Amino acid sequence: MQKEKVFEVHGSLAKIQCALGCHDKLCDDLEIVREMLDNNIDCHIPTSLVPICPVCKGKMEVNLRKDAFFVEDDNWHNLNDNYEKFIIENKKKKLLLIELGVAYNTPSIIRFPFEKMCLRFKDTTLIRVNDKYLDMAFEIQDKAMLVHDDCGSFINGLLNS
Numbered sequence: 001m002q003k004e005k006v007f008e009v010h011g012s013l014a015k016i017q018c019a020l021g022c023h024d025k026l027c028d029d030l031e032i033v034r035e036m037l038d039n040n041i042d043c044h045i046p047t048s049l050v051p052i053c054p055v056c057k058g059k060m061e062v063n064l065r066k067d068a069f070f071v072e073d074d075n076w077h078n079l080n081d082n083y084e085k086f087i088i089e090n091k092k093k094k095l096l097l098i099e100l101g102v103a104y105n106t107p108s109i110i111r112f113p114f115e116k117m118c119l120r121f122k123d124t125t126l127i128r129v130n131d132k133y134l135d136m137a138f139e140i141q142d143k144a145m146l147v148h149d150d151c152g153s154f155i156n157g158l159l160n161s
């Protein structure tokens with residue numbers, strides 16, 4: 001897999017950030033989590049292993065878009081630029097958007113923009129894979145496909161077909 005082409009628009013469980021987003025640097029958490037797992041006793045870890053923000057000395061948090069403090073670092077912005085460039089360069093070609101398991105926590109990030117691209121770009125098709133939220137904007141129902149499945153099952157099906 002080409003990691004530089006994977007844009008984790010909602011962040012990553014593999015990175016942590018300041019819980020209050022006081023600065024825009026992310027930290028890989030693999031070693032931190034591994035050390036916590038190695039030292040946990042009945043699901044408790046020593047206080048000394050709780051990550052502390054190097055700037056404000058507050059709590060750290062996984063880098064997930066779940067509140068107003070989500071950190072978009074330089075890498076996030078570079079990947080966002082690549083994504084936008086890809087869309088601009090390909091919007092007049094046949095474009096297939098595959099949306100996997102997107103709900104309504106932050107529909108303005110993936111769900112609604114995909115529907116908007118499907119509506120506006122003549123040769124764009126949307127495949128929405130979801131086991132719970134299968135609704136679709138009426139205006140694109142003839143250009144979109146709904147797949148009632150969970151993402152893991154859908155991907156395994158693709159890989160094994």
Ligand SMILES: [Zn+2]
Nearest residue numbers: 018022053056
């Ligand atoms: Zn901080």
